[in-house]
Amino acid sequence: MSNSIPKLCAELGIEIVPTKATRGPFQTSAAKVMKAIGRQHGEGHLTLVLRVITESEHNASELNQFAICGVSDVLLAHPEWANAGLRLLEAFDQISLADLRDQARANRDAAPQREAMATMIYNELCRIKDAPLSRSDHDMENDMPTENDLLYGTTAIAKYLEMSLTLCRDLIRAGAIPTFTMPGSSTRCARKSSLNGRWQEYEARAISGSKSAEKARISA
Secondary structure, three states, X not given: OOOHHHHHHHHOOOEEOOOOOOOOOOEEOOHHHHHHHHHHHOHHHHHHHHHHHHHOOOXXXXXXXXXXXXXXXXXXXXXXXXOOOHHHHXXXXXXXXXXXXXXXXXXXXXXXXXXXXXXXXXXXXXXXXXXXXXOOHHHHHHHOOXXXXXXXXXXXXXXXXXXXXXXXXXXXXXXXXXXXXXXXXOOEEEEHHHHHXXXXXXXXXXXXXXXXXXXXXXXX
8 A cells, every 4th residue: 555655646636745845735745644544444435535635625735634534534434425426525615624624723732633623524514505414315316417517537628628738737736627536437527517617707807907907007
């Protein structure tokens, strides 16, 4: 398993950095923790844990030992969530692992950070209206996106967004394009509805910025 951790991280676009290094999105120094989880619970479980963190909104920078262990502990205790597919990622889109980590650190004299993270993640998932636990399997199946709303593969995503494949890959690695991986697959996917919403937001900001710049130019 030790030899497979760098390979797995490379496949997921994760860079392993030294312990004392400043970490950014898709960077981790928790190789030992990942090795332990993979050895005890299997590479499939570890892969799911890492994908939940890196492919949910705003969490790609939280590849630290407490977030990794917290997510792992919750998914092991609640296999119905681990098997929920897109619903799991959508639920974690509404969770800030950074905020939970800050709370766990502030309360570390009262509760171990790993256990605190797992408890808070569990509470957040229970709170979220559309979290897997609060819905029946039938409901989840009915709410899965249709084939027409999915794009399979980075090439398809780049073509849909009308950008180069290299730029698309860079944006996915940086977390700027919302993607996910279907269970049992290593191919990146994206929901057209999510991409449309994200790029409409970017377009609105760009237009607003252009108007502000034009006003400043006229005033000058």
